[in-house]
Amino acid sequence: MKGTIPRCLQDYVSSHHGEGxxxxxxxxxxxxxxxxxxxxxxxxxAMVYRLISATTSVLGVTLEEAARAFGRxxxxxxxxxxxxxxxxxxxxxxxxxxxVNDLHRRVIEDTAASPPFLDLSWESPTRLLIGYxxxxxxxxxxxxxxxxxxxxxxxxxxxxxxxxxxxxxVFPHPSPAFxxxxxxxx
Amino acid sequence: xxxxxxxxxASPREERRLVAIHRHGLLEAxxxxxxxxxxxxxxxxxxxxxxxxxxxGSREVVCHAAAGRTPTDSRWPRALTFEDESWGDDKLFxxxxxxxxxxxxxxxxxxxxxxxxxxxFDPHGLPVGVLQLxxxxxxxxxxxxxxxxxxxxxxxxxxxxxxxxxxxxxDAAWLRDPETGVVSRRHFRSELLKxxxxxxxxxxxxxxxxxxxxxxxxxWDAVRRVQRKLTERLEEMVGSNTPxxxxxxxxxxxxxxxxxxxxxxxxxxxxxxxxxxxxxTLGQQAFVPKIVMxxxxxxxxxxxxxxxxxxxxxxxxxxxxxxxxAVVRSATHAENxxxxxxxxERLERALATRKLSLAVQPKFDRAxxxxxxxxxxxxIDDELGFVSPGEFIxxxxxxxxxxxxxxxIVEGTCRLLSEAKARGSEVPPVAINVSTPQLESFSFxxxxxxxxxxxxxxxxxxxxEITESVFSENVEQARRTxxxxxxxxxxxxxxxxxxGYSSLSYLKSLPIxxxxxxxxxxxxxxxxxxxxxxxxATIAMAHALGISVVAEGVETExxxxxxxxxxxDVVQGFWCGRPMPFDDFLQVTSREVAACAPKVExx
Numbered sequence: 001m002k003g004t005i006p007r008c009l010q011d012y013v014s015s016h017h018g019e020g021x022x023x024x025x026x027x028x029x030x031x032x033x034x035x036x037x038x039x040x041x042x043x044x045x046a047m048v049y050r051l052i053s054a055t056t057s058v059l060g061v062t063l064e065e066a067a068r069a070f071g072r073x074x075x076x077x078x079x080x081x082x083x084x085x086x087x088x089x090x091x092x093x094x095x096x097x098x099x100v101n102d103l104h105r106r107v108i109e110d111t112a113a114s115p116p117f118l119d120l121s122w123e124s125p126t127r128l129l130i131g132y133x134x135x136x137x138x139x140x141x142x143x144x145x146x147x148x149x150x151x152x153x154x155x156x157x158x159x160x161x162x163x164x165x166x167x168x169x170v171f172p173h174p175s176p177a178f179x180x181x182x183x184x185x186x
Numbered sequence: 187x188x189x190x191x192x193x194x195x196a197s198p199r200e201e202r203r204l205v206a207i208h209r210h211g212l213l214e215a216x217x218x219x220x221x222x223x224x225x226x227x228x229x230x231x232x233x234x235x236x237x238x239x240x241x242x243g244s245r246e247v248v249c250h251a252a253a254g255r256t257p258t259d260s261r262w263p264r265a266l267t268f269e270d271e272s273w274g275d276d277k278l279f280x281x282x283x284x285x286x287x288x289x290x291x292x293x294x295x296x297x298x299x300x301x302x303x304x305x306x307f308d309p310h311g312l313p314v315g316v317l318q319l320x321x322x323x324x325x326x327x328x329x330x331x332x333x334x335x336x337x338x339x340x341x342x343x344x345x346x347x348x349x350x351x352x353x354x355x356x357d358a359a360w361l362r363d364p365e366t367g368v369v370s371r372r373h374f375r376s377e378l379l380k381x382x383x384x385x386x387x388x389x390x391x392x393x394x395x396x397x398x399x400x401x402x403x404x405x406w407d408a409v410r411r412v413q414r415k416l417t418e419r420l421e422e423m424v425g426s427n428t429p430x431x432x433x434x435x436x437x438x439x440x441x442x443x444x445x446x447x448x449x450x451x452x453x454x455x456x457x458x459x460x461x462x463x464x465x466x467t468l469g470q471q472a473f474v475p476k477i478v479m480x481x482x483x484x485x486x487x488x489x490x491x492x493x494x495x496x497x498x499x500x501x502x503x504x505x506x507x508x509x510x511x512a513v514v515r516s517a518t519h520a521e522n523x524x525x526x527x528x529x530x531e532r533l534e535r536a537l538a539t540r541k542l543s544l545a546v547q548p549k550f551d552r553a554x555x556x557x558x559x560x561x562x563x564x565x566i567d568d569e570l571g572f573v574s575p576g577e578f579i580x581x582x583x584x585x586x587x588x589x590x591x592x593x594x595i596v597e598g599t600c601r602l603l604s605e606a607k608a609r610g611s612e613v614p615p616v617a618i619n620v621s622t623p624q625l626e627s628f629s630f631x632x633x634x635x636x637x638x639x640x641x642x643x644x645x646x647x648x649x650x651e652i653t654e655s656v657f658s659e660n661v662e663q664a665r666r667t668x669x670x671x672x673x674x675x676x677x678x679x680x681x682x683x684x685x686g687y688s689s690l691s692y693l694k695s696l697p698i699x700x701x702x703x704x705x706x707x708x709x710x711x712x713x714x715x716x717x718x719x720x721x722x723a724t725i726a727m728a729h730a731l732g733i734s735v736v737a738e739g740v741e742t743e744x745x746x747x748x749x750x751x752x753x754x755d756v757v758q759g760f761w762c763g764r765p766m767p768f769d770d771f772l773q774v775t776s777r778e779v780a781a782c783a784p785k786v787e788x789x
Contacts, residue, residue: 036641037640038600083628084632105326117324
């Protein structure tokens with residue numbers, strides 16, 4: 001796994017709970033606390049999963065809560081700081097979400113990463129359905145990411161998990177980006 | 187039934203389109219076994235579970251041929267027009283229409299996750315339908331696969347409108363490319379085999395190296411026009427009796443005329459490449475094809491035709507990689523190919539285990555005071571021994587490993603700097619070479635700055651060196667990357683200045699701090715007045731733009747003196763400092779002046 005994931009986790013734990021707590025997480029996960037998680041370095045998947053597991057036990061939160069918090073931190077803080085250009089290309093939340101698959105395609109071209117794929121469809125002008133395809137099955141991370149993106153674009157939306165591979169975005173007002181489904185009757 | 191009855195809201199273009207469909211009876215025609223064969227072939231070759239040819243009427247979409255789908259689903263309702271879907275404009279598009287979300291293949295239902303389609307046109311250029319590829323897992327299409335899909339769509343057109351285009355039947359399309367008229371590869375192989383019983387023919391491969399760039403900038407139509415023009419030129423020069431085929435969309439193969447024997451073939455190839463490379467007008471603009479050529483060894487009837495074609499192709503690639511216009515294959519080239527494949531295999535392992543080492547070549551100011559260094563990758567393999575960067579960097583570039591190699595160097599440099607600082611050493615900034623693909627990545631600047639933070643370094647600790655090739659590719663993304671890094675306080679060097687694509691406007695607008703004059707101009711500085719004039723003018727221009735100048739390849743005291751007189755700011759070269767291990771570099775930079783300096787007073 002690329003170092004950008006444990007680096008973001010470290011960033012989240014250190015900024016919210018202090019550097020000492022991160023070192024405790026590392027010790028709990030049997031990882032050298034001085035390990036340098038450079039974004040493009042390669043790390044063993046098992047080591048990263050141990051860090052995630054240790055984070056939940058040290059912070060006393062469930063895996064879902066930790067995953068959601070990680071997603072929010074990634075979207076609103078970490079990626080916004082490292083990759084501002086990805087956000088600047090879009091004016092609002094919906095246009096950003098519709099650009100995510102293209103963004104991930106560029107990530108695949110650049111690195112050996114395997115980001116998720118989103119299948120987007122408007123159910124109604126206030127409801128966007130999101131099919132989430134990922135080998136890692138981290139739907140809670142996806143929810144946190146969407147909440148983080150909404151926070152970044154300062155938009156008020158509800159993000160609900162519908163199943164292990166589906167989410168919905170519910171807007172308080174009809175979205176101007178709504179497009180009638182291709183096969184609906186006029 | 188008129189077109190307006192088909193669709194009451196249709197635009198004039200949509201009306202013409204519907205009339206065309208009606209005229210050819212496309213909605214009424216039943217499934218065609220020949221079209222089915224094309225579609226099945228497309229599905230198999232491109233490895234898709236579902237492929238179908240759909241004719242888009244006003245109210246419904248009719249499936250004309252399909253591979254993989256359940257046969258009961260041959261018509262489905264349609265609500266929008268071509269204009270709404272932009273199908274008329276995009277000859278090939280990759281998107282996932284919501285109507286295609288649920289698919290049925292072999293009686294099983296699944297969610298479509300990838301969709302690509304090429305528009306099928308009638309002989310007047312009106313869109314009548316699409317050749318669709320659908321998959322149930324996320325994926326992408328390579329450029330070549332996209333072109334293959336577009337070619338299959340052309341084949342479908344040939345079948346659908348066989349009456350309108352008598353030469354466009356499926357059989358003819360298999361023998362000849364419908365666009366350029368050259369013979370198919372399959373046909374070429376059989377012709378080559380026949381020729382091998384009469385003479386010992388050589389196969390010549392012609393590669394157009396900049397056709398991919400043209401495709402990305404001007405689209406497929408421009409490529410087709412260039413292909414047609416080059417076919418004309420080739421036929422004119424080698425004779426229409428010689429079989430010529432497209433090897434892929436950016437290369438041709440043909441059988442060398444028997445008069446081109448071993449003594450004259452290279453001369454003939456050079457002459458041919460020169461004439462093929464003449465300017466081609468494309469509307470208001472012109473395109474100058476960059477041609478390289480390769481010829482195989484003479485073929486005997488026992489040889490495999492495919493292998494001989496590949497040999498010619500590899501010879502052309504060898505020519506490109508080594509800066510030649512044409513190469514005739516020999517045993518040496520076969521050995522080189524073998525060596526490259528071994529280097530590739532070992533390099534992949536070395537990168538995965540981060541087994542490259544780093545050397546640093548110091549840079550000095552005019553008074554020969556050390557002021558930094560340039561990091562250079564060194565690789566000593568367990569089996570191959572020392573492999574020169576001139577050998578492994580082109581392999582990395584060719585096989586998509588250049589980004590990984592770049593990050594390997596970045597991390598290695600940061601580790602060395604961080605360890606030196608932890609020991610309390612004073613470390614001047616060191617420059618890392620950054621490849622164009624890295625610069626074009628939207629995440630490069632963020633990841634680089636974060637890597638520095640992770641290692642406890644600042645953007646002032648590291649500098650980057652870019653080459654002029656960045657100006658020929660995705661300049662805008664490269665500009666954003668450079669601006670982000672410069673804003674953070676990182677210095678940017680423009681390397682190898684004078685040998686590539688530099689534009690004065692880029693020099694003015696990009697945040698470049700240093701310009702490195704290529705060693706080619708420095709080598710003959712004392713003897714060539716032209717080189718001296720170029721270097722002096724470059725220094726004056728750079729200073730006028732607020733850019734400092736580094737001279738590379740300084741190998742004599744005389745060169746250093748001349749450069750100082752011309753106002754050059756920084757020197758780098760074997761005379762003042764060879765590439766050395768990082769610890770030795772720290773010792774050199776801890777001195778006040780370079781070891782070569784003491785006996786010489788500053789001019």
